[in-house]
Amino acid sequence: MNRxxxxxxxxxxxxxxxxxxxxxxxxxxxxxDLPGHGRAVLVRVRTDAGQEHAEVRVRVGLAAGDPAARRxxxxxxxxxxxxxxxxxxxxxxxxxxxx
Numbered sequence: 001m002n003r004x005x006x007x008x009x010x011x012x013x014x015x016x017x018x019x020x021x022x023x024x025x026x027x028x029x030x031x032x033d034l035p036g037h038g039r040a041v042l043v044r045v046r047t048d049a050g051q052e053h054a055e056v057r058v059r060v061g062l063a064a065g066d067p068a069a070r071r072x073x074x075x076x077x078x079x080x081x082x083x084x085x086x087x088x089x090x091x092x093x094x095x096x097x098x099x
Contacts, residue, residue, distance in 0.1 A: 013044060023048040037061055054087070 014025040027044040038060040046052045060076060062069040 011046065014046075 010020070010025060013027045014020060020026060025046045030042040032040045038058065040059075041057045043055045044052065045055055058076075058080070060072070062072055
């Protein structure tokens with residue numbers, strides 16, 4: 001549940017500091033760090049219009065050789081596309097068919 005907790009409209013997950021600006025409420029960062037390999041940072045955001053979304057930044061170490069780095073990037077892009085598609089479907093499930 002996204003309860004408002006004060007007159008400024010902060011939710012209970014909101015960072016309530018400099019992160020809330022430009023008409024947005026932003027959570028604290030959730031960080032997954034694999035030293036030497038990669039890092040992902042997730043932030044939950046709510047706009048003034050009430051729309052919510054996730055902001056995700058990913059940094060992954062690439063191979064030294066260009067062909068291998070390109071293969072990694074193609075795989076990463078496919079994985080990101082799948083994650084975005086899965087999240088979009090979960091947000092707007094299909095209506096069930098009548099039996």
